[in-house]
Amino acid sequence: MTPTPLLSTHGLTRSFGGLVAVNNVSIDFQPGQVHAILGPNGAGKSTLINLLSGELPPSSGQIEFRSQGIHGQAAHRIARLGIGRSHQKTSIFPRLNCLHNCELAARANMGGVWGSMRSRATAREVTDRAREALDECGLADQVHTLASAMSYGEQRQLQIAMVLATRPSLMLLDEPMAGIGREESQQVTALLKRLSDQYTLVLIEHDMDSVFALAEHITVMVEGSVLESGPTAAIRASEQVRDVYLGR
Amino acid sequence: MLHTYPTRVWILLATLLLVLLTYPLWSPTLLGNQSDFFIEKLTLILIMALFAVSLDLLVGVVGLTSLGHALFFGLGAYTLALASPDFSAPSLWWMLPLVMGVSALAALLVGILVLRTSGIFFIMTTLAFGQMLYFFVSLSSATGGSDGMFIMFRPSVTLGETVLLDLGNPMTFFYFCLVLLLASYGFLRWLTRSHYGQVLDGIHDNEDRMRALGYATFHYKLTAFVISGVLASVAGMLAAMQYGFANPAQAEWHLSGVVLMMVILGGMGTLFGAVLGAFTYELLQFLFEHLTQHWQLLMGLTIIGAVLVLPKGIAGLLINPPSLTAWRRQRSRPRVSPALEVKVPAATTQKET
Amino acid sequence: MDLAFFFIQMLNGIQYGLLLFLIASGLTLVFSIMGIINLAHGAMYMIGAYLAFDLTQRLGNFWLALAAAIPISIVLGLVIERLFLDTLYRRDHLYQVLLTFGLILVFNEIQRILWGGDVHSVAIPEPFTGSIQLTDNLQYPVYRLFVGAVCLALAGAIYWVIRHTRLGIYIRAGAVNRDMVEGVGINVRTLFTVIFSVGVGLTAFAGMLAAPITSVAPGMGDSILITCFVVVVVGGIGSIKGAFWGALLIGITQTFGPVLIPSLASVLMYLIMAAVLLVRPRGLFA
Numbered sequence: 001m002t003p004t005p006l007l008s009t010h011g012l013t014r015s016f017g018g019l020v021a022v023n024n025v026s027i028d029f030q031p032g033q034v035h036a037i038l039g040p041n042g043a044g045k046s047t048l049i050n051l052l053s054g055e056l057p058p059s060s061g062q063i064e065f066r067s068q069g070i071h072g073q074a075a076h077r078i079a080r081l082g083i084g085r086s087h088q089k090t091s092i093f094p095r096l097n098c099l100h101n102c103e104l105a106a107r108a109n110m111g112g113v114w115g116s117m118r119s120r121a122t123a124r125e126v127t128d129r130a131r132e133a134l135d136e137c138g139l140a141d142q143v144h145t146l147a148s149a150m151s152y153g154e155q156r157q158l159q160i161a162m163v164l165a166t167r168p169s170l171m172l173l174d175e176p177m178a179g180i181g182r183e184e185s186q187q188v189t190a191l192l193k194r195l196s197d198q199y200t201l202v203l204i205e206h207d208m209d210s211v212f213a214l215a216e217h218i219t220v221m222v223e224g225s226v227l228e229s230g231p232t233a234a235i236r237a238s239e240q241v242r243d244v245y246l247g248r
Numbered sequence: 249m250l251h252t253y254p255t256r257v258w259i260l261l262a263t264l265l266l267v268l269l270t271y272p273l274w275s276p277t278l279l280g281n282q283s284d285f286f287i288e289k290l291t292l293i294l295i296m297a298l299f300a301v302s303l304d305l306l307v308g309v310v311g312l313t314s315l316g317h318a319l320f321f322g323l324g325a326y327t328l329a330l331a332s333p334d335f336s337a338p339s340l341w342w343m344l345p346l347v348m349g350v351s352a353l354a355a356l357l358v359g360i361l362v363l364r365t366s367g368i369f370f371i372m373t374t375l376a377f378g379q380m381l382y383f384f385v386s387l388s389s390a391t392g393g394s395d396g397m398f399i400m401f402r403p404s405v406t407l408g409e410t411v412l413l414d415l416g417n418p419m420t421f422f423y424f425c426l427v428l429l430l431a432s433y434g435f436l437r438w439l440t441r442s443h444y445g446q447v448l449d450g451i452h453d454n455e456d457r458m459r460a461l462g463y464a465t466f467h468y469k470l471t472a473f474v475i476s477g478v479l480a481s482v483a484g485m486l487a488a489m490q491y492g493f494a495n496p497a498q499a500e501w502h503l504s505g506v507v508l509m510m511v512i513l514g515g516m517g518t519l520f521g522a523v524l525g526a527f528t529y530e531l532l533q534f535l536f537e538h539l540t541q542h543w544q545l546l547m548g549l550t551i552i553g554a555v556l557v558l559p560k561g562i563a564g565l566l567i568n569p570p571s572l573t574a575w576r577r578q579r580s581r582p583r584v585s586p587a588l589e590v591k592v593p594a595a596t597t598q599k600e601t
Numbered sequence: 602m603d604l605a606f607f608f609i610q611m612l613n614g615i616q617y618g619l620l621l622f623l624i625a626s627g628l629t630l631v632f633s634i635m636g637i638i639n640l641a642h643g644a645m646y647m648i649g650a651y652l653a654f655d656l657t658q659r660l661g662n663f664w665l666a667l668a669a670a671i672p673i674s675i676v677l678g679l680v681i682e683r684l685f686l687d688t689l690y691r692r693d694h695l696y697q698v699l700l701t702f703g704l705i706l707v708f709n710e711i712q713r714i715l716w717g718g719d720v721h722s723v724a725i726p727e728p729f730t731g732s733i734q735l736t737d738n739l740q741y742p743v744y745r746l747f748v749g750a751v752c753l754a755l756a757g758a759i760y761w762v763i764r765h766t767r768l769g770i771y772i773r774a775g776a777v778n779r780d781m782v783e784g785v786g787i788n789v790r791t792l793f794t795v796i797f798s799v800g801v802g803l804t805a806f807a808g809m810l811a812a813p814i815t816s817v818a819p820g821m822g823d824s825i826l827i828t829c830f831v832v833v834v835v836g837g838i839g840s841i842k843g844a845f846w847g848a849l850l851i852g853i854t855q856t857f858g859p860v861l862i863p864s865l866a867s868v869l870m871y872l873i874m875a876a877v878l879l880v881r882p883r884g885l886f887a
Contacts, residue, residue: 053460079462091457093450104450107443108462113471116444166461313695361875364882368638368694369838372830373878379827380871387867501827505640505702512699542714548706555700556688 004067006031006170006200007052007083012061012071014047021047023224024061029170034196036203036215038235044224045204046088049174052202053085054078065170080109084168086159088175088204094148098139098158101147102130105162133165134158137191153184157191170200177207189213212236253518257566261520264527268294268426272419287418288490289534294425295486297526298432300510301519302479307508308517309440310472311452312363315371315504316378319358320477322499323351324484326385329397329494337401340415344403347485348478355477359470378501386496396495399488415489425486429523432479436519439475448472513554515563524562605739610856616745618852619752623807625829625836625844626759627800633839634772634796637686638697641704643826645801647819649674649808651712654721654817663726663813670809671802678801682794690793709819718819723812748810755803756845763841772796828855831870835877837884846886 005028014022022044029035037045050056052063054075063071070078079085093101106129107116134140137157142150147158156176163171176192177185189210192201196214205211211218212232219229220241228241235241267274271290275283299321306312327347332338362373385391402421405413415421439445450458451465458465488494497503506529514525532550536543558564628642652673656666681704689697725744732740763769771792808822815821828851836847851870858866865872877885 055456055460074464075456075459076462076464079460085460087457087460091454093453093457095449095453096446100446104446105461107447108458112464113444113467116447116468117439117442162461307695313693313698315698361878364878365834368632368636369834369883371638371694371698372834373874376827376831376834376871376874380868383867501823505699505705508695509699509702512695516695542710544706545710545714548703548710551703551706552685552700555696555703556685559692559696 003030005029005064006066007202008064009052010062010064012048012051012058012063014044014051014056014059020224022051022058025221025224025226027219027226027229029200029202030217031200033216034192034201034203034214035217035219036205036211036232037219037221038205038211038241039221039227042223043221045221046174047224048221049085049172049202049204052078053083053172076108079166079168082167082169083172084163084166084170085172086156086163086174086176088178092147092155092158092162095146097144097146098134098150098161099127099130099143101158102133102161102165103127105165106130106133106167108166129167130165133161136164136194137161138187151184153180153187156180156184156188160188160191160195164195168199170202171195172202174204175206176203177205177210185210253520253567257520257563260566261523264523265430271422284418287422289530291418291422291425291490292487293527293530294422294429295483295490296507296510296530297523298425298429298486299480299483299507300514300522300526301429301433301436302476302483303507304511304514304516304519304522305436305440305472305476305479307511308519308522309445309452310448310469312469312473313371313508314362314374314476315501315508316358316362316374316376317476317480317507318499318501318503319378319381320351320355320480321484321487321503321507322381322385322494322496323354324481324486325488325494325498326381326391326397327351327481328403328485328488329399330391332399332401332403334400337404340403340405344482344485347481351481352474352478355474356470359473359477363466363469363473375501375504378499378504382496382499382501385494385499391494394496396493398493400492402489421490425490428482428486432482433519433523436479440519444468444471509551509554511561513558513561515561515566518563518567521561521563528562605736608735609739609741610860611853612741612745612749614853614856615849616749616752616852617856618849619749619756620807620811621825621829621832621852622756622845622848623752623810624804624825625832625848626756626841627803628829629833629839629841629844630772630796631800635686635793636690636694637797638694638701639797639800640698640701640826641681641708642701642800642804642829643822643824644705644708645674645678645804645822646808646811646825647712647822648677648708649805650812650815650817650821651716651721651808652805653809653812654723655716657723657812663723667809671806674805675798675802677805678798679794681801682797686793686797705822708822712819721817723817725813742814744813748814751810752807759841768792768795828870831874834874834884837881837886840884840886843884843886847884 007029008027010026012022012025013020025044025048037048039045047056051058054070054073054077058071061071062069065078065081065083070081093104096104103126106126110126131140131143134143137160139154139157139161142154147155150158160173160176173192177188180188185207192203192210192214195201201214203211203215215232217230218232218235220227220235228235228238230238268290271287275286279286299317303314303317306314306317324347327350328343331343331346358377362370362377365373385396386394391397402415404411405415413420413424415424440448447458447463447468450463451468455465484498487498510525510529511522512525513528514523515521533543533547536546540546554561624642624646628639631637631639631642649670652670653663653666656669657663660666660669685700685704686697689700725742729742729744729747732742733746735741763772832847832851833844835850836843836845850873854869854873858869862869
């Protein structure tokens with residue numbers, strides 16, 4: 001019997017004008033698992049992530065997190081519930097150093113506007129959290145490096161560190177390996193492997209090797225719909241999936 | 249945003265402050281009987297500087313291009329005019345909180361509406377809402393229509409029976425405005441260096457990212473909008489005191505354009521740049537007015553020129569002085585449109601890609 | 602209010618709305634394709650009206666004046682685009698706002714230098730000087746009907762261009778995603794110049810048409826600019842259809858407002874905008 005999923009979607013649909021980007025998608029994300037979402041370009045993976053993180057409201061269907069409906073809630077509320085996300089495009093704050101980037105993230109769910117005005121830009125607890133996140137991502141020796149001065153791969157790692165600093169229970173990772181070289185890509189894979197012990201990860205990734213190395217469960221999407229969903233080994237073996245996606 | 253500036257910036261600002269503080273000492277020798285005229289002019293520049301600094305919080309720090317900031321300036325002026333009793337001076341102790349309260353409420357309401365939009369939409373809606381007050385006061389008989397309203401008495405500053413400050417005295421009023429400008433600058437500098445300011449910076453860079461981290465960005469933008477509006481209304485109140493009347497022109501969108509120009513001319517996002525921008529703009533206008541009756545032509549061309557060649561304003565020149573070698577290097581490179589090299593605020597570029 | 606009066610007000614509102622559409626469509630085209638917010642758009646309307654006034658005096662005939670003023674305004678648009686806007690495409694809207702604000706000051710001053718601060722009027726041209734008898738004691742000026750018809754015809758033409766021509770495809774693509782236009786391999790430089798010149802031409806032409814029914818006065822461009830912004834915000838950014846219905850709505854509001862609720866007339870249009878922003882922040886048709 002399967003445990004209660006941490007995050008699940010039921011008949012999730014999102015259309016833009018006439019185009020249906022995500023069509024009647026129902027997926028369960030089990031706690032503690034690494035769940036990858038595969039699919040060719042335009043399959044609706046990014047739209048799905050944007051729906052899960054609240055950046056887009058669904059046209060219809062439900063999203064449940066810890067058995068509570070969260071569809072239609074604002075992105076920042078969903079983030080505060082414990083769903084962290086990284087973006088496909090690197091979106092760190094280039095003018096801040098690593099530590100400040102992570103501090104900014106760590107503070108997000110500590111007090112609102114008024115709290116932020118009273119507090120100085122640094123505080124013990126926030127700094128500790130930020131350093132911890134950087135440690136976990138192997139950036140401990142780059143604490144004071146300006147984000148804009150880092151390599152692209154390191155910036156991707158920093159972005160993951162920022163998500164960690166918000167203390168999420170589930171992380172949505174949108175192509176964390178996009179556009180980085182072989183060696184750095186292996187670093188990021190190793191990092192995600194470490195994180196998979198503690199966190200539930202939802203991963204969108206093109207890089208097959210790392211997906212098969214990381215994921216325990218894979219959902220394949222084509223043209224907005226779920227083609228097949230199952231344990232990694234089963235998906236690897238699936239003829240249908242090979243025809244549609246892996247065969248190319 | 250950069251929070252530490254080169255020493256030459258502070259030297260320049262300190263010199264400016266010193267020159268202003270010692271005005272009574274040197275003006276009689278230098279300006280002779282024009283001294284009284286120039287103190288009024290300087291007071292006005294200080295008021296415009298306060299107005300510009302308030303706008304810089306929105307434009308430079310948060311990255312919200314408001315073209316309706318005169319709404320709050322005008323609101324400050326008209327609140328003073330409407331709330332002043334006919335034949336006596338109101339007390340500043342209740343007038344100032346009243347002006348700030350009224351504008352805070354207005355900024356809250358307008359902010360809730362306009363902050364639902366972004367980009368070009370935000371510019372157009374702020375402009376349109378700004379004009380709402382202008383049309384209202386120029387057509388309503390309660391506010392004297394297009395003639396505006398006279399303000400017979402400047403508010404009094406008393407403690408019990410003692411008069412603490414006589415704002416009717418031009419020199420006292422000048423120092424009063426200077427203190428308010430310094431206080432506002434200090435407050436905004438403190439605010440932008442707090443964690444709150446960092447969040448505003450983050451919103452400027454990438455609002456989606458801030459939301460994904462869990463920040464309720466709308467609340468941050470709204471508070472910045474309100475703070476900015478309140479400070480602008482104080483500037484408007486001071487301007488009405490200085491002129492002795494509230495006038496529809498104080499709420500008109502041309503003023504919003506002018507103050508935006510001051511912010512850019514000075515260099516946005518630095519706060520002190522807005523002060524320099526106000527001084528430069530007002531002195532240029534003063535100069536042009538003496539040169540020709542068609543001074544708006546020169547002012548318009550200056551604005552166009554500044555936008556084309558000086559996008560980072562005077563502050564940009566001070567922080568990163570152009571060096572001749574760098575300029576030569578750039579010229580010898582294959583020609584790329586210089587505009588492409590200007591740092592575009594990140595928020596816009598991301599939206600376009 | 603009797604029926605005939607209502608009818609006349611309605612005609613006025615529609616005619617004014619159609620004129621607004623002409624101006625607002627130029628504004629919408631320019632920012633949906635080029636990503637430029639042009640504050641000087643209203644100044645172009647004013648220049649159009651003054652050109653009509655000036656050339657009618659010089660040439661002695663309104664129609665000849667129109668024939669001369671239209672190419673002049675299009676060339677003006679071309680010059681502005683090539684001289685100033687060229688450098689601004691990749692920059693923040695802020696700089697576009699300021700540069701075009703500078704242009705307003707320049708054009709307002711040029712207007713003052715050339716034509717002074719007086720209010721002028723242009724005679725209604727032949728053969729539209731007459732009025733149509735609506736009822737026994739109510740007439741409606743033919744020229745206003747003519748203006749409405751011309752605006753409607755132009756609106757139809759714009760619609761046709763957008764629906765059925767290659768240019769229209771770029772325009773529609775640009776409204777959705779500006780980078781797409783650059784991606785399809787057309788000459789963006791030329792497209793931008795054409796669009797901007799057409800935009801200026803449309804608003805200047807609106808100014809020329811309006812010259813005989815409104816007074817030709819300094820600052821006439823400013824108020825029309827704000828009204829057009831409201832039209833665009835209400836209708837929806839980048840939407841020509843939105844500009845059309847928004848313009849009619851605002852045009853009718855502006856003519857009925859002062860009659861029905863005089864106390865609120867000056868702010869009525871902003872209240873509509875506020876309501877739209879609350880319900881549909883991206884506009885009614887976006």
